[in-house]
Amino acid sequence: GCTVSPERLAAPEALLAHVLEPLGRFLATRNGRVPIHASGIQLDDLAILFSGPSGAGKSSLALAAASAGLPVISEDTVYVQPEPRLAIWGWRGPVHLLARDAGTNAGTPRLRNGRMKFAIDLARCGAARPPATAATICILQHGERASLGPISPGRAVQMLGPLEAGFDLLQTEIEAVLSRLTSKGAWLLTLSSSPGEALALVRQEAETLRTRATSR
Secondary structure, three states, X not given: OOOOOHHHHOOHHHHHHHHHHHHHHHHHHOOOOEEEEEEEEEEOOEEEEEEOOOOOOHHHHHHHHHHOOOOEEEOOEEEEEOOOOOEEEOOOOOEEEOHHHHHHHOOOEEEEOOEEXXXXXXXXXXXXXXXXXXXXXXXXXXXXXXXXXXXXXXXHHHHOOOOOOOXXXXXXXXXXXXXXXXXXXEEEEEXXXXXXXXXXXXXXXXXXXXXXXXXX
């Protein structure tokens, strides 16, 4: 059994953020779902995952997608179930942005991956849907204008490492999943100052992105 202090019970938001969510994530990783440091959207059965270090733009893309009415899988961590069939799961919750990105929408501050971020509730994106059964990865970088281009499996694996603190505790499992998801290559997605521009490009090129997706 377990006990929760009266102070935690009196603060339901803190209870959710600091006890229930971490517990749920821990249990997910112990039940065949491997955490990948990425945000993502789902288009039909395809998960388009956005990966990069903290500050790369993962959460900003998730917020832009939610504002556009697209199904957001997750804003920071996606769970990949390798067996018996590939499935991509998310953890629905608020987007967490640095102060410079949150602007006037800044909500409750939380410590995320060692950095103080502000929680912003996502727009409602419709009812929950079955998990995606195919996935492709877009690795993020910043530039003057949005662009999208293919990269080789070797370069993708190189750009996705090393793992950040916390994720390195499951290094073997995560590296195996990343190798599988990039076996056909991946994509380099350049973000301009407007995340919506990159998101529009991703939607426009969705069928091209599917050509490098892993589905089994």
